[in-house]
Amino acid sequence: MTSAQSILVIDDQRDFSELISAKAESMGIPCTATSDATTFLNSLTPDITLIVLDLIMPDVDGIELLRLLAKRECRAGIVLMSGVSKRVMETAQQVAQSLGLAIVGHLQKPFRLTELGEMLSRPAKPYEAPAVQQESPPGIQDDELRRAIVHDEFVLHYQPQIDLARGNVVGVEALARWQHPERGLIFPGDFIAHLEAVGLMDQFGWIVIDKGLSEVGQFADICGAVPMLSLNVSVLSLRNLKFPDIFMALVKKHGASAANLTIEITESGLIQELPETLDVLTRLRMKEVQLSIDDFGTGFAMLQQLRNIPATELKIDKSFVQQVQNSERDRVMVQKSIEIGHDLGMTVIGEGAETQEQFEFLRANHCDTVQGYFFSRPLPVPKLLDWLKEYRMREPAFLF
Numbered sequence: 186m187t188s189a190q191s192i193l194v195i196d197d198q199r200d201f202s203e204l205i206s207a208k209a210e211s212m213g214i215p216c217t218a219t220s221d222a223t224t225f226l227n228s229l230t231p232d233i234t235l236i237v238l239d240l241i242m243p244d245v246d247g248i249e250l251l252r253l254l255a256k257r258e259c260r261a262g263i264v265l266m267s268g269v270s271k272r273v274m275e276t277a278q279q280v281a282q283s284l285g286l287a288i289v290g291h292l293q294k295p296f297r298l299t300e301l302g303e304m305l306s307r308p309a310k311p312y313e314a315p316a317v318q319q320e321s322p323p324g325i326q327d328d329e330l331r332r333a334i335v336h337d338e339f340v341l342h343y344q345p346q347i348d349l350a351r352g353n354v355v356g357v358e359a360l361a362r363w364q365h366p367e368r369g370l371i372f373p374g375d376f377i378a379h380l381e382a383v384g385l386m387d388q389f390g391w392i393v394i395d396k397g398l399s400e401v402g403q404f405a406d407i408c409g410a411v412p413m414l415s416l417n418v419s420v421l422s423l424r425n426l427k428f429p430d431i432f433m434a435l436v437k438k439h440g441a442s443a444a445n446l447t448i449e450i451t452e453s454g455l456i457q458e459l460p461e462t463l464d465v466l467t468r469l470r471m472k473e474v475q476l477s478i479d480d481f482g483t484g485f486a487m488l489q490q491l492r493n494i495p496a497t498e499l500k501i502d503k504s505f506v507q508q509v510q511n512s513e514r515d516r517v518m519v520q521k522s523i524e525i526g527h528d529l530g531m532t533v534i535g536e537g538a539e540t541q542e543q544f545e546f547l548r549a550n551h552c553d554t555v556q557g558y559f560f561s562r563p564l565p566v567p568k569l570l571d572w573l574k575e576y577r578m579r580e581p582a583f584l585f
Contacts, residue, residue, distance in 0.1 A: 341400060506557070
C-alpha cells in the first residue's frame with residue numbers, strides 16, 4: 186500500500202481496534218477506528234481505500250452496514266472480521282459480493298498478526314461491475330425456429346473430457362449452437378426455452394443426437410479410439426416411453442456402441458414425472474447406455490435422486506469447482522460429491538475447471554475426469570481436431 190491509501194475500522198471490541206490501528210500505523214498506513222456506526226459512516230470519505238468491518242456488533246450489525254455501504258456505492262476494499270464460523274463468514278462475503286461490494290478477504294477472530302499484516306497489505310481491488318451479458322437476440326420468431334429445424338441450422342461444438350489419472354482425452358460433450366443465417370452463432374441460453382415453449386424440443390433433441398452420433402467418429406484416429414460422447418437430453422424427452430427404442434435405432438444407424446454414449450440429465454429436472462422418467466432411464470441402462478447426473482448439487486432432493494436413478498456418472502456443477510480456491514464450503518461439497526459418487530460406483534467428473542489450482546484440487550481428491558476452459562472451450566469439429574493433434578503432440582506429462 187502507498188501513503189495515498191487509508192483504512193477505516195469498525196469493531197466494538199476495543200482491543201482488536203487498537204491492534205489493527207497499531208499494525209496499520211506500523212506499516213505506514215493511516216487508520217481510523219470506531220465502534221459507532223454513525224461515526225463510521227461519517228468517516229467514510231473518498232480517500233478510504235480499505236474497510237475492516239466486524240460482523241457482530243450490538244447496535245447495527247455488519248450485514249446491515251454492508252447494505253448501507255452498497256447504497257452509498259462504496260468502492261473501498263472490504264475485509265470482513267468476526268469470531269463466527271467460517272460458513273457464516275463465507276455467506277456474509279457472498280452477501281457483500283451480491284451487493285456489488287469489493288471484498289478483499291476475511292479474518293477469523295482470533296487472528297495472528299501475520300494474517301492481519303498480510304490482509305492489510307493486499308491491494309484493495311476496485312469494484313468491477315459484472316460484465317454485461319450479451320443480450321438475447323431480439324425478437325426470435327416461432328417461424329425462425331421451425332425453419333432452423335427444417336433447414337438443419339443447428340451445429341455442435343465439442344468440449345474434451347480429460348482422464349485425471351492418465352491425461353488422455355476420454356470423452357467429448359456435444360453442445361448445441363444455432364448457426365443463424367443472418368444473426369450468426371446463437372448460444373442455447375437464447376433459444377432453448379423458446380424451443381420448449383413452441384413444442385419443438387423433441388425435434389431439436391433428435392437432431393442433436395443424430396448429428397453427434399454422425400460426427401464423433403472423426404475423433405477416433407487422434408484419440409486412439411472413439412471417445413465417449415456425452416449428449417444433453419431434455420427431461421421432457423425422457424418422459425417419452427418410446428425414447429429408448431428411437432435412440433437405439435439411431436445408434437444402430439450410425440454403427441455406434443451404446444456403452445460409449447452418455448446421456449446427461451439435469452438433476453433439478455428429475456423430480457417431475459418420475460415414474461415415466463425412471464422407466465426410460467432403466468431401459469436405457471439395460472441397453473448399456475451410460476447416464477450422467479449433470480449440474481450435481483444445484484437441484485432439489487439430490488440424494489433422493491441418487492438413490493432412485495441408475496446413473497453411472499456424477500457431474501459436479503462448475504459453480505462448486507470454480508470456488509474451491511476461495512470457499513471452504515465449496516471444497517467440502519466437491520470432496521463429498523466425489524466420495525458419494527465413488528461409493529455408489531459412479532465415475533465422477535469435475536466440470537468448469539478453469540485454473541491450475543482447480544485442476545490440482547480435483548486430481549488430489551481423486552476425481553476421475555475433468556472438463557473446462559483450463560483445457561479447452563467447446564469447439565467445432567475442425568478446430569477440435571486441431572486441438573486434439575496439438576494436445577497429443579504436447580504430451581502434457583507435466584500435468585500428470
